Amino acid sequence: MALRFFNTYSRKIEEFEPRDPAARAISIYTCGPTVYSRAHIGNFRAYIFEDLLQRHLELRGYKVHRVMNITDVDDKTIRGAREAKVPLTKFTEQFKKAFFQDAETLRIKRADEFPAATDQRYVDRMIAMIAELIARGLAYQADDKSVYFRINKFPNYGKLAHFDLTQLQSTGRVKHDEYDKEHIGDFALWKAWDEEDADVKWDSPWGPGRPGWHIECSAMAMTLLGDQIDIHCGGVDNIFPHHEAEIAQSEGVTGKKFVRYWLHCAHLLVDSQKMAKSLGNFFTVPDVLAKGYTGRELRYALLRVHYRVPLNFTWEGMKEARESLARIDEWLTRLKQKSQEANVERPASNVQRPTQKFEEALDDDLNISAALGVLFESIRETNRAMDENKLDAASANVWLDWWKRINTVLDLEPETKIAVPEEVVQLGEQRENARREKNWKRSDELRDRISALGWDVRDTKDGQKLARRIAE
Numbered sequence: 276m277a278l279r280f281f282n283t284y285s286r287k288i289e290e291f292e293p294r295d296p297a298a299r300a301i302s303i304y305t306c307g308p309t310v311y312s313r314a315h316i317g318n319f320r321a322y323i324f325e326d327l328l329q330r331h332l333e334l335r336g337y338k339v340h341r342v343m344n345i346t347d348v349d350d351k352t353i354r355g356a357r358e359a360k361v362p363l364t365k366f367t368e369q370f371k372k373a374f375f376q377d378a379e380t381l382r383i384k385r386a387d388e389f390p391a392a393t394d395q396r397y398v399d400r401m402i403a404m405i406a407e408l409i410a411r412g413l414a415y416q417a418d419d420k421s422v423y424f425r426i427n428k429f430p431n432y433g434k435l436a437h438f439d440l441t442q443l444q445s446t447g448r449v450k451h452d453e454y455d456k457e458h459i460g461d462f463a464l465w466k467a468w469d470e471e472d473a474d475v476k477w478d479s480p481w482g483p484g485r486p487g488w489h490i491e492c493s494a495m496a497m498t499l500l501g502d503q504i505d506i507h508c509g510g511v512d513n514i515f516p517h518h519e520a521e522i523a524q525s526e527g528v529t530g531k532k533f534v535r536y537w538l539h540c541a542h543l544l545v546d547s548q549k550m551a552k553s554l555g556n557f558f559t560v561p562d563v564l565a566k567g568y569t570g571r572e573l574r575y576a577l578l579r580v581h582y583r584v585p586l587n588f589t590w591e592g593m594k595e596a597r598e599s600l601a602r603i604d605e606w607l608t609r610l611k612q613k614s615q616e617a618n619v620e621r622p623a624s625n626v627q628r629p630t631q632k633f634e635e636a637l638d639d640d641l642n643i644s645a646a647l648g649v650l651f652e653s654i655r656e657t658n659r660a661m662d663e664n665k666l667d668a669a670s671a672n673v674w675l676d677w678w679k680r681i682n683t684v685l686d687l688e689p690e691t692k693i694a695v696p697e698e699v700v701q702l703g704e705q706r707e708n709a710r711r712e713k714n715w716k717r718s719d720e721l722r723d724r725i726s727a728l729g730w731d732v733r734d735t736k737d738g739q740k741l742a743r744r745i746a747e
């Protein structure tokens with residue numbers, strides 16, 4: 276069955292047909308972070324969905340060229356630098372670094388390119404595009420010296436968001452005196468310099484100023500991926516006006532369809548509200564690590580729900596993520612042991628073999644919850660077979676190979692790097708001895724001592740496992 280995605284543009288599930296099916300090469304543009312503070316885990320839900328998309332396409336044999344931009348100049352970054360009394364580049368640098376660090380913690384595959392909006396190469400392209408839009412009558416310079424896109428001249432404006440422009444006019448909620456625009460929906464392509472911008476400015480045919488956020492993405496996408504791209508992603512809050520504006524600008528210049536498939540992920544919520552910096556209800560990756568969770572556990576928690584379903588972030592959900600991963604780990608340990616046993620030709624006739632169902636679930640608009648359902652069902656079945664001594668070494672290896680394949684998408688290999696402090700290791704060994712001697716009292720005492728050092732002990736079929744304790 277072919278790959279299918281829900282295209283925001285048509286509001287329909289569509290069969291995926293890339294621009295160049297024979298080459299099996301796909302271009303993807305993903306809106307990246309605005310580096311005015313550390314990204315929160317809501318932002319990372321979007322990046323993890325994009326990671327899943329890329330990895331699944333690769334599993335299906337496509338070669339993906341992905342670009343993720345870094346928005347390092349806009350109102351928020353300029354305000355932040357002004358308040359911190361440091362140059363813009365110095366201000367944004369720390370958050371860029373933090374972004375890459377957090378993305379690595381969450382095992383997010385790096386994009387092929389991370390263009391920054393302030394790079395002169397892209398600013399030049401933005402200026403060239405704005406000049407072309409003016410030449411085509413699609414943009415104008417207003418009395419405030421800024422340049423705006425003339426949405427009335429672009430008949431498709433509103434098609435992505437399914438937005439009725441007449442309603443925009445009639446609400447009267449947008450201040451008319453805000454700018455000297457022809458239409459309240461016209462958006463800025465070039466913002467004329469004012470003193471609040473301090474030394475953040477570029478020369479242009481319209482005077483000193485800086486680009487609007489929307490034109491940054493159009494210019495970077497087209498410079499690196501060409502006039503037409505296969506897939507463009509972001510969170511649902513990007514649909515309007517950001518992505519709507521990107522279409523207007525790009526197609527306004529080229530006259531060609533800019534994007535074939537628009538994919539947007541639903542928000543990460545906290546108490547049913549969008550997790551957002553402005554609402555102050557957010558957690559960062561370090562906040563979650565400080566509670567005793569690992570990047571792998573957070574990756575799982577953000578990954579496990581279908582990308583178009585809003586996901587409520589809770590600490591209970593983090594605990595469930597830990598439990599689910601523990602099941603995977605125990606299963607892998609058992610399979611590995613089994614695979615190393617001498618092959619004694621156990622009757623394996625009624626043992627299920629891996630199917631294509633995991634991948635097929637992902638073909639269906641990246642249905643990760645169904646795919647994980649297949650994984651846990653397989654774990655149940657194979658564990659039962661191992662309990663009944665019905666899984667031989669060869670079958671165990673087949674399952675391990677299957678895991679290796681699906682794990683190229685999941686990237687949930689157990690952590691190897693967590694260093695357990697020597698003292699905890701020693702107490703753990705003593706506890707194992709105590710349990711072997713059935714000295715339960717001493718075993719419990721040792722558990723308490725381990726716990727006092729911030730570690731949890733779990734007894735499994737394969738012996739005890741240590742994990743950093745979760746802070747309540």
Ligand code: AMP
Pocket residue numbers: 306307308309310317318319320321508509510511512513540541542543544549550551
């Ligand atoms: P920003 O840094 O605000 O430009 O956002 C970067 C990306 O994160 C965009 O694709 C947003 O749509 C996405 N995003 C922001 N908040 C959330 C959230 N609570 N849940 C999911 N995605 C989000």
Ligand code: ZN
Pocket residue numbers: 305306307492517
């Ligand atoms: Zn963007």
